[in-house]
Amino acid sequence: MSMSFMSRFFLLVLIMLAVIGCNGAQRVVPTPTPIPTPTVAAVATPSSATMTNLTLGEVQTIVYNGFTFRPIEGWTLSTESDSVSMESPGAQVNAGPGFFITGGYLEDFGVTSAGPVEATEMIIQSYISALIPVEESFMTEPRRIALPGLVGNDMEFAVPDAPQPYRGRITVFQQGNQILLFLGLTPPELWDDDFETLYDQVLRETRMVAVER
Secondary structure (H helix, E strand, O other): OOOOHHHHHHHHHHHHHHHHHHHOOOOOOOOOEOOOOOOOOOOOOOOHHHHOOOOEOOOEEEOOOOEEEOOEOOOEEEEOOOEEEEEEEEEEOOOEEEEEEEEEEHHHHOOOOOOHHHHHHHHHHHHHHHHOOHHHOEEOOOEEEEEOOEEEEEEEEEEOOOOOOEEEEEEEEEEOOEEEEEEEEEOHHHHHHHHHHHHHHHHHOOEEOOOOO
8 A cells, every 4th residue: 555645745855854854954056947847747636616704723842852833633743742634635745735833943954053044944945856846846936934932934846747746835044043944845736726825724723832851
């Protein structure tokens, strides 16, 4: 049986974090290029109906890495001690729709000392380098983003030529020596319909709290 989107995603992230932990976050990333409007062959994917009229559940807390979130009702939720993944009904193994949330201390992400904008950009670049086939992808420049009490960076990316094309966005906030990371993936045809709106909705309901280990 093939791994689900969540299982595959957790495995990739664990490998990526191990690499970053050993080598430190790297600032090297290929020059960003504009994201084109993808042309996608017809495949069995969730419809835009799975992105609309969704309700968020009660607040849950991941104390080990210091964040709270509200799960999407009707989506498959996988909660680990340090991270959370949410998967849409009918999600593709390599493309979602799905969300991944984690957090922790700067050193958990291979960063020892940096300002909030610089540190969050370094972490985004490390994720992009580790998880995305850069030679086949398009990405935007990192852009500054703020929520009440938080400042960070945000980037969009797309891999239109993969066997299962996908588009995504990653947002990283820093507060003191603590990080909050939020990532979403979806088939490209669902991005403009409702996924980006859903991304913002779930992100706004995610909060940083004190790490307890």
